[in-house]
Structures are given as C-alpha cells and as structure tokens.
Amino acid sequence: MKNRALVSIISKQTIPNYIFNKDKLMEGDEMLFIATQEMKNQADWLVQTLKCTDDEKEIILLAQNQEEKWNEMTDAIKTHLSHDKHYVVNLTGGTKYLSLAIYHLFCKYDSEFYYIPFPRNVVLKPFQDEEEAINYRLKIDEYLSLYGLKFRPLKRQTVRNKEYSEIFFQLFIQGFSENDSNILKIIRENYRDDGIKNIKSVELGINLKRKEIPIPGLTDFLDRIHFGNKENSLSKYEAQYLTGGWFEEYVYNKIKESIPADDMAIGVKLRKDEGVFDNDLDVVFTYHNHLFVIECKTGFDTNKMFNEIVYKAAAIKESMFGLPAHTYVFALSEDNEQLNKVAKSMNIIYYGKSYFTEIEKWNQIIGQILKIAKK
Numbered sequence: 001m002k003n004r005a006l007v008s009i010i011s012k013q014t015i016p017n018y019i020f021n022k023d024k025l026m027e028g029d030e031m032l033f034i035a036t037q038e039m040k041n042q043a044d045w046l047v048q049t050l051k052c053t054d055d056e057k058e059i060i061l062l063a064q065n066q067e068e069k070w071n072e073m074t075d076a077i078k079t080h081l082s083h084d085k086h087y088v089v090n091l092t093g094g095t096k097y098l099s100l101a102i103y104h105l106f107c108k109y110d111s112e113f114y115y116i117p118f119p120r121n122v123v124l125k126p127f128q129d130e131e132e133a134i135n136y137r138l139k140i141d142e143y144l145s146l147y148g149l150k151f152r153p154l155k156r157q158t159v160r161n162k163e164y165s166e167i168f169f170q171l172f173i174q175g176f177s178e179n180d181s182n183i184l185k186i187i188r189e190n191y192r193d194d195g196i197k198n199i200k201s202v203e204l205g206i207n208l209k210r211k212e213i214p215i216p217g218l219t220d221f222l223d224r225i226h227f228g229n230k231e232n233s234l235s236k237y238e239a240q241y242l243t244g245g246w247f248e249e250y251v252y253n254k255i256k257e258s259i260p261a262d263d264m265a266i267g268v269k270l271r272k273d274e275g276v277f278d279n280d281l282d283v284v285f286t287y288h289n290h291l292f293v294i295e296c297k298t299g300f301d302t303n304k305m306f307n308e309i310v311y312k313a314a315a316i317k318e319s320m321f322g323l324p325a326h327t328y329v330f331a332l333s334e335d336n337e338q339l340n341k342v343a344k345s346m347n348i349i350y351y352g353k354s355y356f357t358e359i360e361k362w363n364q365i366i367g368q369i370l371k372i373a374k375k
Contacts, residue, residue, distance in 0.1 A: 002086040002110060009094035009102060010035035010043045013137070014146040016092040016116040016227060017046055018143060019289060020123065022136040032087075033059045034077060034094070034102065036067045041060040042223060047146040048093040067098045074105045076177045087111040091126075092118065121289055137262040143339075145269060154265040157239040162253040171225060172332065173299065173357060175295055183221050186213065187234075188243035188309050199229070248282045248296045251330055255294075257367045261285040279312070288373035290326060306331075306339055314346035332356065 008017040035043040205214030264285040283294040300306040335352035343350035353362040
C-alpha cells in the first residue's frame, strides 16, 4: 500500500489548509506544503500550529516569481514527487495560476483532489456533485497561531460568578448615585492597574503611597453592592472588574449560555512579533471555524472616543485576523444610528444598550451569529 501525502498550497488564508489537514490526516501520512516566497511566513505558521515533525513534513518553497513561470514552477515541484505515493491534494490555496499548474502536474501521479469553499465547512471533489462535511473545529489558540500571533495563556476564569455580574448589570442600568460614581471614577483613574493593597488605609487617607489618593466611603460602597472581600484589599482584577470588566464577564456568560461555542476565552492578551500591536481582546470565541471578537464598553464619553475604539478594532481585524474574523462592539450607551454607520463603514458591527435590556434584541444578536456560523 502506498504512503499518503496531504498536499497544501499556501496562501494568506491558512485556515482552509489547517482544517483540511486536521480532518484528513491519518496515522503515517506525510504533509507536503507548496509556498511562494511571499507566503513563507504563512507556511511556517501552518507547520508550527500543526506541530509537524521533520519526518512528517516537506516544504517546497518556490523561487521569487517562479509561480508565474509554468515550466520552471512545475519542474521545481516535480523533483519532490514520487509515483510510489498517493497524494491527497487541497486545491483551495494559492493563486489561480498556481492551483491550475498543481492540478495539471499531480494528475500525472496517483492523486485525488479536493476544494474547500471556505468559510463553509465542507470539501468538494472535482467532477462530483456530493460534498463532504469537515468535522474538525478550531480552538482559539489554533486560530491565533495560524495568523502568527503571540498571546498569553488564554483566560477562562472570571472574577465574579454569572449571578453577580447580572446583579452588577442591573445596578449599572438603574444608575449609581453621584457619590458611588465618583468612587468608581477614582478606582478607574488611580487603582485599575495595581488594585488597592489596603482598603482601610485608602479610605482614611493614611500611609498612602505615591499616586494613591483617598476614597472616603469605599467600605460602605463595597458593602452596598455586595462586593464581598475578606482581605481588606482589591486585586487589580477586582479593580478592573468594578470599572468595566464586569461587562466583559456579563457578555462572556451571556454568550456562553446562548451559543454552543467550540472554544471561548475572556481578556485575551496578544501582540504581533513586530510589537506594532499590544492589545486585549475582551471576549473571544470560535464557532464552526469562525472567530468572533467582541469589544465590550460600558459607554462612550464622546463620539471621538467611539471612533477611536472602532478604528482600533478594525485595525486589529485587518492586520491580525484576516477575512474569517467577525468583530463587534457591544456597549451600554444609548442606541445611535450614526455610531452604527461609522462601525459598519469599518466592517465592525455595533450594538447599543437596548440590545442588552430587551430580550428580543439580544436574540437578534444570537440569531445573527448562528446564521454566520451555518453558512
């Protein structure tokens, strides 16, 4: 029996290559990757995410512009092929010219051909009408790795439980008093990144360190909102929770109970190798090999602030995630058609306050996500 080799043509969209290999790979199979010079990084990311050993993989890296020279290209590939192998060829990636050349070349060998009409989770076989389901489902870390992203271990633990986040949501919707709002503002501006080591000291304004300022009434405030704490301190995560992180957890829990996501995480920290980006992704989940990213904001002080958030989300999407990512801004500001238009122009979907206070509108969000995933 001939050894099998799965053949991938590398392009900017690495996901069709990855899910094809994960779905078709059998014990003893080899993997053959064909890439142009421009796609070398994508080939490296794919190999790294697949965790291929040297014995399992072979990479054919075409010379500069060789993909536009038919005879040079096919001759370069042919030197790596053998009539003693059975090739399972994924034609999804690469340029049309390169894909055509590979089809023409591999027809001379023992080969079968497939094509993925991504983002649909099916494979098609040339000259046949039947389609075959792709059963493999991506995890978040796989998706990020396939785009060459560096990220910290994914966080799936919340600061407070689902029930408390729902309580805090109601407190926010009802509105805090001026004094309580001022306490939250001080925490946001002075303690969000470090937390509060000694609540009593900060409340009384004694033994304060540099940049620390008093917060009169802090203990009573925490008692009123039932933010139980036995340590006389607030960790930085608790400070972040009180000043907006609670909404991330609220959305995380709402999505979790509404959609059977394949993978889900909160507070994902990532950056590019070049260091151009260094960002937190509030709520992230994968579902049917789609990536969904949600930016959560309790409100916007100005339209300028909203624009900055949308531009940031659009830049991350364009530079990091590629076409398959779906990016949203969820906010507790009043609905605003102008904000909707700004977000839509950047290929971002914006949902305002009413979508979280009215169950019918929340169901619209869920329905839209389910519709995307079933395409």
